[in-house]
Amino acid sequence: MQRSSAQDLIQKINRKEAVIGIIGLGYVGLPLVLRFCDRGFRVVGLDVDARKIEVLREGKSYIKAIPSRRIAQFVRGVQLDVTDDFARLRKVDCILICVPTPLTDKLEPDLQYIERTTESIRKHLRKGQLIVLESTTYPGTTEELILPRLESTGMKAGKDFFLAYSPEREDPGNKRFTTGLIPKVVSGLTPSCRETVRTLYSQVIEKVIPVSSPRAAELTKLLENIYRSVNIALVNELKMLADRMGIDIWEVIEAASTKPFGFSPFYPGPGMGGHCIPIDPFYLSWKAKEFDFTTKFIELAGEINVSVPYYVVSKVLDALNDRKKSVKGARVLVLGVAYKRDVDDARESPALAIMKLLQRKGATILYHDPFIPRLPQFRKYHFKLKSSPLTERLLRSLDATVVVTDHSQIDYPWVVKHVPLIIDTRNVTKGMTRWKKKIVKA
């Protein structure tokens, strides 16, 4: 019975007759939708955001890195259907969950999106379906939160339906490693769950790596993000020390990177941003408490990374002071508010903290970001600001510019030429010795 049900689904997947339901059509879900469509699957995309559904139905995209023609190509045929009607789940064979996993104000996992999605699935669950959680979360979520809710239907995982976890590794804006080329770690609750999920992703991803349990896969994703968080904190701390010592940390990293083994470069910045690195590690530190365990590296890295925007602001203050100016009343342009280069996403961006801190000290804040024409509302920050056009006149009218995001389309030598003072957190002014006096690395 167990084998036949799994084998039926596996055969359906191999014949590309399985219909894929993807829940949460954001930065993770939408590229996945397109990947399955590219490989010939029929896909139902589900989201609770009616606006997103409307835009997609018009054949348009709301993510900069995804051109509208990619959506139109599939949504105008029969291959892709987008909806907020969760009853459609009954008709799909594989359900992939790509909903947000943020933190609450108290830095605890906010699992409401996974809980609501699980409830939608529970209502429409039918025999023979595969359910895969892709959202980043603490070890145990699939087994402790999703499994009991789905089994409350009377159906059994591994026999009546298949439950799996496979962490998303999407890197928005990365042209080299697109969805199909990023190896995918998969895990299932039982061997038949694992085999089904392995078969599914093998259709669309070049390399699939099975691991023994959902917990191992959940921790794999967290290890990847904690590794980044800790290493970024390390270089950020060394940057502050190097500054006091009068050493350029960027030069040091470049030199250390020539070592052909045992060293992977990480770069300092204005603080940590994005929806993953500043958030995910705390999913583990929260869970660790259940095991009487304190994750000291995670806490320390978080502490250092959160302090960097304060350091950047102190460098702005010092630089203005050196020019006999006060921050109060100064016109300061923040150049780049996205959390990283060439993306249209400002979630958790350190630019927001820097802008708030400068505003509190009385500065007039403007920003320019070619990817973010208007700042949306965030969990902690509400700015009513639009991106100012980057003109010579604007640059000359400023007291200072702070480079927070190093978007590649900005002409930095041109910016440096026209501003009186530039605080550079990304080393975009590397080699611009001609304007040395107005450049401050932070």
Ligand SMILES: NC(=O)c1ccc[n+]([C@@H]2O[C@H](COP(=O)([O-])OP(=O)(O)OC[C@H]3O[C@@H](n4cnc5c(N)ncnc54)[C@H](O)[C@@H]3O)[C@@H](O)[C@H]2O)c1
């Ligand atoms: N963005 C990345 O680069 C990235 C990379 C790896 C992992 N992740 C993880 O993937 C998950 C999703 O991240 P994202 O960046 O795509 O988020 P996102 O906010 O861009 O997209 C999530 C989507 O889910 C929708 N949604 C929320 N609740 C829903 C519900 N109950 N039912 C259906 N849809 C719902 C939202 O409307 C939104 O469209 C998170 O766990 C994140 O940590 C993100």
